[in-house]
Amino acid sequence: MGILTELKSSISRAASTLFSAEDPKRIGIYGPPNAGKTTLANRIARDWTEHGDAVGPESEIPHETRRARRKENVEIERNGKTVDIDIVDTPGVTTKVDYTEFLEHDMEEDDAVRRSREATEGVAEAMHWLREDVDGVIYVLDSATDPFTQVNTMLIGIIESQDLPVLILANKIDLEESSVQRIRNAFPQHETVQVSALEGDNMDEVYDKIAEYFG
Amino acid sequence: MPHQCTDCGRTFDDGSKEMLSGCPDCGGNKFQFRPGGVDSADPDPDAEPPEPPEPATDGVTRAVGSAATAVRDLVSPDPAEPDPEADPSDGATSPGQAGSTPSPADTAPEDAAQASARADVVPMEELPSDTPEPADEDHTPTPDEHDETTRHGETTTTDEREDRPDLADLREELNDQFESIRVLEPGQYELNLMELYDREEYIIALQEDGKYTIQVPERWKDG
Incomplete structure (x- = not known):
């Protein structure tokens, strides 16, 4: 009886090690609003999942993503190996949400106020995920805007303090005002990969780095 | 080169006054601080990418530290203002104290650099002599x-x-500034990211009167 119990527990121990090794890593896509996080998530899903379903709707109006959305078991093949990850597209993180910003996009006041409230809940959710539920971070920045912001500095600081692997993407390199160097200057301690998630430019390097960082 | 313009890359010495009114070359007004010893990370992205997968522990701490400093600079209304509590003791060394208390400069090289920068820019003797000394008026503090x-x-x-x-x-x-989410008026919110990150319970819904619906961690329910 004793031997049997021991055997059973040793098998279950072996099985749990086996499964934990195979468990896909959960990678959070973080960044400020309108950096192109959902566009990137959709691009990855389209490139690597069978049906290529979108993770979420993309929009030029900030805070389109107001709930974290997960795409599970995305298998990325690199150099004959397969990297299995879950991607979590998170709401854009910011310190201020103001409904009047949405009124400029021809939105009714009621809708704008509701969007604003949901966006705020979304930031709370994103911060909560960062605390407990991600194994790595893809930090997306719009390379046409200034990366030296309170939000970026704070988030990168939190990610570093958690010792999470982080890959910084300088997105929107298709825009004329784009400056990848400015992002490299802002976070010299991390590697920055340039990309246009919208156009699909340089996605190969992004996948190489995803495999390298999170594989 | 402790300070570097983030736009054109021009560098300045520690405590340099040149950049106080913007970068003389490009007019940029954002500078990054690079304490001594980090110079090896001089970014030449094409040459040799850094190796982030194995950041040294001190690298992480330093990064968080510098991140925090940057944020604090953004947050505090007037970072140049000297700490009023520290002031009275700085000028006149009170008897029996000299040498007994470790000065902040001893704690870390960065502190020393900052202290010297401060001293260079505003020497004590240049400080206006009529700085408010309310204590002198009605009550002189004893040593x-x-x-x-x-x-x-x-x-x-x-x-x-x-x-x-x-x-x-x-x-x-x-x-101190505000709780995790402050409702300014319906549809306008200010968020304290650190507080949101720190709290174990998870805010799932907001109400306009400032109340939250929260989800508490499983273990709280056990009692």
Whole structure:
């Protein structure tokens, strides 16, 4: 009886090690609003999942993503190996949400106020995920805007303090005002990969780095 | 080169006054601080990418520290303003105190650099002599009292330094400012990211009267 119990527990121990090794890593896509996080998530899903379903709707109006959305078991093949990850597209993180910003996009006041409230809940959710539920971070920045912001500095600081692997993407390199160097200057301690998630430019390097960082 | 313009890359010495009114070359007004010893990370992205997968522990701490400093600079209304509590003891060294208390400059090289930068820019003798000294008017502090305040002040600082210095300071400062979510008016919110990150319970819905619906961690329910 004793031997049997021991055997059973040793098998279950072996099985749990086996499964934990195979468990896909959960990678959070973080960044400020309108950096192109959902566009990137959709691009990855389209490139690597069978049906290529979108993770979420993309929009030029900030805070389109107001709930974290997960795409599970995305298998990325690199150099004959397969990297299995879950991607979590998170709401854009910011310190201020103001409904009047949405009124400029021809939105009714009621809708704008509701969007604003949901966006705020979304930031709370994103911060909560960062605390407990991600194994790595893809930090997306719009390379046409200034990366030296309170939000970026704070988030990168939190990610570093958690010792999470982080890959910084300088997105929107298709825009004329784009400056990848400015992002490299802002976070010299991390590697920055340039990309246009919208156009699909340089996605190969992004996948190489995803495999390298999170594989 | 401790300071670098983030736009054109021009560098400035520690404590340089040149950049006080913007970069002389490009007019940029954002500079990054690179303490001595980090120079090896001089970014030449094409040449050799850094190796982030194995960041040294001190690298992480330093990064968080510098992140926190940057944020604090953004947050505090007037960073150049000297700490009023520290002031009275700085000029006149009270008897029996000299040499007994470790000066902040001893704690870390960065502190020394900052201290020297401060000293270079605003030497004590240049400070206006008519700085408010309310104590002189109605109550002159005895040396004992001086010691008390100074010691008290320094003890606190030292304790915070030992325990994840800048992140702790930053957290406290932000928490003092406002709670995790402040409703200015319906549809307008200010968020305290550190507080949101720190709290175990998870805010799932907001109400306009400022109340939240939260989800508490499983283990709280066990009782």
